[in-house]
Amino acid sequence: MIIRSIKGNKYIQKPSQKPTIANLFQELYKYIENFKNFEDQVIISIVIPLYNEEKTIRKVLDCLPNHNSIEIIVVNDDSTDNSLHEIEIVQSYRNIKVINHKINRGYGAAIMTGIKQAKGRVIVSMDSDGQHSPDDLFTLVKPILDERADYTIGSRYLGTYFYQLPLSTRLGELFVEKLIRIFFGKKIMNNQNGFRAFNRKILPIFNDLKYDGYAFCTEQILKTSLEGYKIKECPIKVYDRKYGTSHIILSKLAINIVTLFFNYIIKKIRITVIKRDKSGTLKIYEKSLKRKKELLNLKFKKEYTYLNSIIFLERGYTIA
Ligand SMILES: Nc1nc2c(ncn2[C@@H]2O[C@H](COP(=O)(O)OP(=O)(O)O)[C@@H](O)[C@H]2O)c(=O)[nH]1
Ligand SMILES: [Mg+2]
Numbered sequence: 001m002i003i004r005s006i007k008g009n010k011y012i013q014k015p016s017q018k019p020t021i022a023n024l025f026q027e028l029y030k031y032i033e034n035f036k037n038f039e040d041q042v043i044i045s046i047v048i049p050l051y052n053e054e055k056t057i058r059k060v061l062d063c064l065p066n067h068n069s070i071e072i073i074v075v076n077d078d079s080t081d082n083s084l085h086e087i088e089i090v091q092s093y094r095n096i097k098v099i100n101h102k103i104n105r106g107y108g109a110a111i112m113t114g115i116k117q118a119k120g121r122v123i124v125s126m127d128s129d130g131q132h133s134p135d136d137l138f139t140l141v142k143p144i145l146d147e148r149a150d151y152t153i154g155s156r157y158l159g160t161y162f163y164q165l166p167l168s169t170r171l172g173e174l175f176v177e178k179l180i181r182i183f184f185g186k187k188i189m190n191n192q193n194g195f196r197a198f199n200r201k202i203l204p205i206f207n208d209l210k211y212d213g214y215a216f217c218t219e220q221i222l223k224t225s226l227e228g229y230k231i232k233e234c235p236i237k238v239y240d241r242k243y244g245t246s247h248i249i250l251s252k253l254a255i256n257i258v259t260l261f262f263n264y265i266i267k268k269i270r271i272t273v274i275k276r277d278k279s280g281t282l283k284i285y286e287k288s289l290k291r292k293k294e295l296l297n298l299k300f301k302k303e304y305t306y307l308n309s310i311i312f313l314e315r316g317y318t319i320a
Helices: 026-035 057-062 083-091 107-117 134-145 167-184 200-206 215-226 250-270 302-315
Strands: 002-004 011-013 044-050 070-076 097-100 122-125 151-161 196-199 231-238 272-276 282-287 295-297
Touching (some): 026 134, 044 107, 057 083, 070 083, 070 107, 083 097, 097 107, 107 200, 107 215, 122 134, 122 200, 134 151, 134 196, 167 215, 196 215
Parallel strands (some): 070 097
Antiparallel strands (some): 282 295
16 A cells, blocks of 8 residues: 655555564664673663553554563553553563553653653653654664764654644744754754654753653753754654544643743853954854863854844943
8 A cells, every 4th residue: 555645745655464573673673782781781761651542552562662672661641541451451461661650740741750760772752642653763763872863853844744734733843943943053843743762871961851741842952952962853754643632732832832942042141152262253152061161162153143143232242
């Protein structure tokens, strides 16, 4: 069967026979062997936030890789439906770790709980509603294992999506994309996508994140970028939600995102230093958050020049 994407320019040939999980993840299984120091070492942790997804969670878990170096952690955020029972069925034939929140604490809080328990060298977050495809795992994990990126984000715009995107979602993401571009110098189109992976070494960035809900997705990007880590958007497939509806409350998310940007732009201004060198050229530096005494020369990149010259004029800096 051939499926046509909404964008109209991509086709996927569905194999006539469903591949087995072992076949599907052959490449991934082979690759992670290169990073193991002992047999049962966990290389990848997959953290799955769950809230009332009884219709999809079993299928999602069944389609995940089954390997002793890949751990799966589901964080059940006080679901009120049969989700937990569905997971117990899967637990009878494969290893799944489940953590239960006693009260509903939100998407971001659930991922944080999972991350704290994760043992892997690479930690992945993935939704439980079936919108993400596990066969994109390797695409997200490989750049991190290869140290080409510290943090990867799945992107339906670089990849494919199989449904009509609501205009509000596209406009919202475009707005966030532009703000990230202007103030943080990075282009991330599918900035609300929850299918992500990161290197364990960047775990400290999660210590003081403020947003528990969906704004957590954007806060991770801003914090990672502020700390100078490498972010990469990778092509993935995103499917329609077949059951239930999105839990996102757009008005709440919009308010949180505006306050989030406000806080992080202030943080960015605080670490920006403007100096004039002997030849009279204006130089813009950023204080390194990782190595506090170090000044990172930002050179005269277009986006920084634009932003920082405005700050420079408005704040009436005396040039050193
Ligand atoms: N743990 C937890 N997970 C949640 C909560 N709200 C949503 N999720 C999960 O987060 C994922 C994405 O949620 P969804 O509402 O589909 O967001 P969308 O895909 O961005 O529209 C799904 O796997 C949900 O089960 C929550 O309050 N707590
Ligand atoms: Mg969803």
